[in-house]
Amino acid sequence: MSLLTNVMDHSLDDGYAQAAERRRAEGSGGMPKTLRAKLGLAAGLVLAALVVTVGAAQARIAAPAAAKEREELIDRIDEETSAADGLEKDVDRLRGDVGTRQREALRHSGDGDPSDLVAVLSGAVAVRGPGVRLVVNDAKDVATGGDGEARGTSGFSDTGRVRDRDMQRVVNGLWAAGAEAVTVNGQRLTALSAIRAAGDAILVDNKPLVPPYTVLAVGDGQRLSTRFQNGSDGLYLHALQESYGIRTGISVEDDLRLPAAPSVIVRTAQPKTEKGTS
Missing domain, CATH: 3.30.70.1880 (Protein of unknown function DUF881)
Structure with a gap:
């Protein structure tokens, strides 16, 4: 009966108990390394998913503002394009007015014939x-x-x-x-x-x-x-x-x-005037 009592009281070999005690003393006991690695990976994945989710939420929040800025930029471009087109039309109209006045001045200067020749050769009149x-x-x-x-x-x-x-x-x-x-x-x-x-x-x-x-x-x-x-x-x-x-x-x-040229503008050249001698 003493043998059976000893087996029941000491079911684990003393060597296993000593090894377990030694691992606990060295700090290697507790949770297995594989399990700890899996838990660490899971925690990392959860953190990454959290970062992605937060980023997506912020992007969703910022999307309307970006779309609004884009629409405002497109509107500004359209306005500036329309303004530039209007200015170009004004320039063409003013050039036509200047050309008409120049042709009138040429027709009324001198005795007519020289000015007509100048107007033709300069492109100021239709021919x-x-x-x-x-x-x-x-x-x-x-x-x-x-x-x-x-x-x-x-x-x-x-x-x-x-x-x-x-x-x-x-x-x-x-x-x-x-x-x-x-x-x-x-x-x-x-x-x-x-x-x-x-x-x-x-x-x-x-x-x-x-x-x-x-x-x-x-x-x-x-x-x-x-x-x-x-x-x-x-x-x-x-x-x-x-x-x-x-x-x-x-x-x-x-x-x-x-047709006549839209405008004939001379900014530098000046006609030479002959001065008579007394």
């Missing part, structure tokens, strides 16, 4: 007469990216596109051939006119033009056409047609009507 119509257009495959050979450093991606310097040569060639007045797509050219490029667009006096480019030149029609086509600029235009597919066409016209 009519015989001349030539020259149409210059991009190559047919310009929209699909033709496979033409690159010409120079134009900056244009499509080699079949008419460039600003092409139109400069066309206009200068017509002047050299005897043109007395020239327009490009209805824009009257003067001594102050400029033909430039802005991206793929061609600007004449800062107004963008779109192809085809129609150039009207008043002068001795047949002679003007012949001299232009036989000159260096006409041959240059023909080379563009042959090499890059740029389309051109020239015809002699009996009656052309060219």
Whole structure:
């Protein structure tokens, strides 16, 4: 009976009890490491979820304010655009008024004939007469990216596109051939006119033009056409047609009507007055 009593009183081996006591003394007892790691991970996930939830709540709260600011910015942009359009219309109206007053002053100065000549040559008045119509257009495959050979450093991606310097040569060639007045797509050219490029667009006096480019030149029609086509600029235009597919066409016209320039403003040059001697 003493053996059974001893087994019941000491069911765990003394070695296990000593090992457990030693672990408790070393601080390694209690919860297992795996369980502690899992609990730490769970706590981290809960904290991360809490941060995300708080951030989402703050974003939801701030969204209406951001949308309101965006709408206000769009409204301001629309207002400023409308104001700029209005100012541009005022500028065009004032330029037209200035041009009209200048033409009136030219008509009433001197004996009439010299002022009329000055007005015609300066582009201050509309003119009519015989001349030539020259149409210059991009190559047919310009929209699909033709496979033409690159010409120079134009900056244009499509080699079949008419460039600003092409139109400069066309206009200068017509002047050299005897043109007395020239327009490009209805824009009257003067001594102050400029033909430039802005991206793929061609600007004449800062107004963008779109192809085809129609150039009207008043002068001795047949002679003007012949001299232009036989000159260096006409041959240059023909080379563009042959090499890059740029389309051109020239015809002699009996009656052309060219509008006056919107304004002819000279800010520096002054007329020279001759002083008589006694």
